[in-house]
Amino acid sequence: MASMIQKIPLMVLLLTGFIWLSEGEACTKCTKCCPQYWMRVGEYCYQYFGNKMKFHDAENICNRFGGNLPSIRNEEESNTIYQLWKGFVDDSTIVFSAYWIGLRDTIQVNKYEWTDGTPVHYYNWYPAEPNSSDEDCVEVVNAGYNDDERQQWNDALCDQVRSFFCRKPLN
Ligand SMILES: *[C@@H]1O[C@H](CO)[C@@H](O)[C@H](O)[C@H]1NC(C)=O
Numbered sequence: 001m002a003s004m005i006q007k008i009p010l011m012v013l014l015l016t017g018f019i020w021l022s023e024g025e026a027c028t029k030c031t032k033c034c035p036q037y038w039m040r041v042g043e044y045c046y047q048y049f050g051n052k053m054k055f056h057d058a059e060n061i062c063n064r065f066g067g068n069l070p071s072i073r074n075e076e077e078s079n080t081i082y083q084l085w086k087g088f089v090d091d092s093t094i095v096f097s098a099y100w101i102g103l104r105d106t107i108q109v110n111k112y113e114w115t116d117g118t119p120v121h122y123y124n125w126y127p128a129e130p131n132s133s134d135e136d137c138v139e140v141v142n143a144g145y146n147d148d149e150r151q152q153w154n155d156a157l158c159d160q161v162r163s164f165f166c167r168k169p170l171n
């Protein structure tokens with residue numbers, strides 16, 4: 001009995017050490033993670049916001065999470081975001097129901113810039129868009145007849161409300 005009591009501090013020490021070690025391991029695994037409930041695609045984390053907002057409010061929310069509205073730099077990225085979006089909506093064929101991307105020409109007409117600072121090399125405008133110097137913010141318009149056409153862009157009034165994704169690099 002006496003020897004059992006003497007062993008208790010040793011057992012506590014071992015147990016504490018074990019918990020401490022396993023936490024240490026969990027943390028190293030988490031050096032490249034997305035926040036809880038965000039989706040990881042490649043080197044990025046995405047979160048969908050179905051609650052529709054004005055362009056600048058949407059971008060501000062993304063900034064608070066350490067991200068931006070997504071930039072779309074090529075067909076593959078366009079498709080990634082479109083496929084994620086399709087997973088969130090009941091009917092992906094409803095025209096004019098799509099989402100903000102991080103492109104706008106608010107500073108100078110027709111000088112489009114991504115909110116995340118990526119240089120603009122790729123465009124995917126819907127035919128006859130952009131069509132207005134008043135419409136400074138860009139949405140995926142979801143018009144068209146197939147997945148490729150539905151990913152095309154439209155310039156819209158920044159004060160219109162749209163759903164959106166936030167994207168941040170994996171950290
Ligand atoms: C431009 O397109 C929008 C739809 O995004 C439409 O409502 C508007 O009337 C068009 N403006 C012009 C000048 O054609």
